[in-house]
Amino acid sequence: LGVSSPDPESIARATRRITAKSGRARSGFTLAPIRQRTARLVANEGKGVVAMAETGILKPATPAPGFTLHTTPDQTVSLSDFRGQPVVLAFYPADWSPICGDQMTLYNEVLPEFRKHHAALVGISVDGVWCHGAFAANRRLHFPLLADFEPKGAVARTYGAYRAKEGVTERALFVIDRDGVIRWSYLSPIGVNPGADGILEALESLEPAPSLASTRRQA
Amino acid sequence: MVTGQSRVARLVLPVDGRDHVRGSADAPSTLVEYGDYECTYCGRAHPIVEEVQRRLGRQLRFAFRHFPLAEIHPHAQPAAEAAEAAGAQGRFWEMHDLLYKNQQALDDADLLRYADALELDLTRFVSELADRTWETRVREDFMSGVRSGVNGTPTFFVNGVRHDGPWDADSLIEALMAPARVQV
Numbered sequence: 001l002g003v004s005s006p007d008p009e010s011i012a013r014a015t016r017r018i019t020a021k022s023g024r025a026r027s028g029f030t031l032a033p034i035r036q037r038t039a040r041l042v043a044n045e046g047k048g049v050v051a052m053a054e055t056g057i058l059k060p061a062t063p064a065p066g067f068t069l070h071t072t073p074d075q076t077v078s079l080s081d082f083r084g085q086p087v088v089l090a091f092y093p094a095d096w097s098p099i100c101g102d103q104m105t106l107y108n109e110v111l112p113e114f115r116k117h118h119a120a121l122v123g124i125s126v127d128g129v130w131c132h133g134a135f136a137a138n139r140r141l142h143f144p145l146l147a148d149f150e151p152k153g154a155v156a157r158t159y160g161a162y163r164a165k166e167g168v169t170e171r172a173l174f175v176i177d178r179d180g181v182i183r184w185s186y187l188s189p190i191g192v193n194p195g196a197d198g199i200l201e202a203l204e205s206l207e208p209a210p211s212l213a214s215t216r217r218q219a
Numbered sequence: 220m221v222t223g224q225s226r227v228a229r230l231v232l233p234v235d236g237r238d239h240v241r242g243s244a245d246a247p248s249t250l251v252e253y254g255d256y257e258c259t260y261c262g263r264a265h266p267i268v269e270e271v272q273r274r275l276g277r278q279l280r281f282a283f284r285h286f287p288l289a290e291i292h293p294h295a296q297p298a299a300e301a302a303e304a305a306g307a308q309g310r311f312w313e314m315h316d317l318l319y320k321n322q323q324a325l326d327d328a329d330l331l332r333y334a335d336a337l338e339l340d341l342t343r344f345v346s347e348l349a350d351r352t353w354e355t356r357v358r359e360d361f362m363s364g365v366r367s368g369v370n371g372t373p374t375f376f377v378n379g380v381r382h383d384g385p386w387d388a389d390s391l392i393e394a395l396m397a398p399a400r401v402q403v
Binding site for chain 1: 228288289290291361362365366367368369370371372383
C-alpha cells in the first residue's frame with residue numbers, strides 16, 4: 001500500500017454509492033475486490049474506521065437508555081421492569097417481513113436458553129400494537145414485542161438504531177446486564193438475520209447470577 | 220447498503236461420526252444443512268440439494284442436521300425424531316426423503332405409515348417415538364445450529380462457513396467449489 005492508496009473512508013463511501021446505484025452487483029461487475037480492499041484497510045486502521053462502519057449504535061459500557069413502550073393497547077413494558085436481570089433488546093425492521101419472521105421465530109425457540117441466564121427478551125420495531133399482536137399470535141411468540149410507534153422510532157434513536165431514511169429500526173442487538181449497562185451490542189446488515197449465537201456468548205460472559213446465599217437472604 | 224458487520228458464522232460442531240452423511244467421507248467439499256421437515260423452504264431446498272449431490276458426485280459430502288421450529292411447525296419435532304428412529308434401523312435417508320416429499324402429511328399416523336413402507340421394525344419405531352428416545356439428539360442438533368449462527372431454515376454451511384447467499388443449485392455449487400479453485 002503506497003501513497004496512492006485511497007483512505008478507507010472514501011472507498012467505503014464509493015462502495016455505498018455504487019451499491020446504491022446498481023442495487024446489487026450484476027454478473028461481470030463485482031464489488032468484491034473493492035470490498036476486500038476496504039476490509040483489509042479497515043482491519044489495518046483499527047477502531048476509528050470500524051466505528052464508522054457501524055454507524056453508531058450504542059457501545060458496551062454505556063448505560064442503557066430507559067424507555068416505556070406499549071406491547072398491547074393497555075399494557076406497557078419499561079426497561080426498568082427488568083432491573084436485576086439481564087435483558088436482550090432485539091431491534092428489527094418490521095413485523096411480517098420474511099427475515100424478521102425467521103429472527104423472532106428463532107429467538108422464540110432459543111428462549112429456554114436465554115432463560116437459563118435469567119435473561120428477558122424483548123423485540124422492538126416501529127409497528128403498532130395491533131400489528132405486533134397479530135404477528136406474535138401468528139408466530140406463537142412467548143416474549144413481548146414493543147411498539148416504538150409514537151413518537152415514531154424515538155427509543156431506537158436513543159440507541160442509535162433508527163434508519164431515518166426508511167423510517168424503520170435497524171436490525172440491532174443489545175445485551176444489557178442486571179445493572180442496566182449495555183454489555184454487548186451488534187448491528188447486523190439489515191438483510192441478514194444475525195442468529196442467536198452472539199447473544200448467547202454475551203450472556204455467558206456476564207457476571208454469574210446472584211449466589212444462592214443472596215437469594216436465601218431475601219427468602 | 221453498507222451497514223453493520225457481517226459476522227462470519229462458522230460451524231462449531233464439525234461433521235463427524237454422529238452425523239447422517241451422504242457422499243464419500245474423503246470428499247473435498249462438505250455441505251451441511253440445518254433443516255425442519257415441516258418448513259416449506261426446506262421442502263423446496265430438498266430437490267436442490269439432490270441436484271447438487273448429483274452434479275458434484277464424489278466431490279461432495281452432505282450432512283443433514285435437525286433444526287425444528289416447533290412453535291410454528293407442530294409436526295417438525297416428531298418428524299425429526301421419526302427420521303432418527305428410522306436412522307437407528309439404518310434407514311435415515313429413506314425416511315428423510317419420504318418426509319420431505321410428503322410435507323403435508325406428517326401426523327403420527329403418517330409417520331407410522333412411512334415406517335411401515337420402509338419395512339422398519341414397527342414395535343421398536345413406535346416405542347422409540349413414544350419414549351422420546353431421540354429428543355435429546357434432535358435438541359443437540361438444534362443447539363449446535365444455534366451456536367453456529369443458524370438463522371432460519373434452511374441454513375447451509377459450505378465447508379464450515381454459513382452460506383448467506385442464494386441457495387439455488389448453481390449458487391451452492393459455486394460456493395462449494397470456490398476454495399478448491401483458490402487452492403489451484
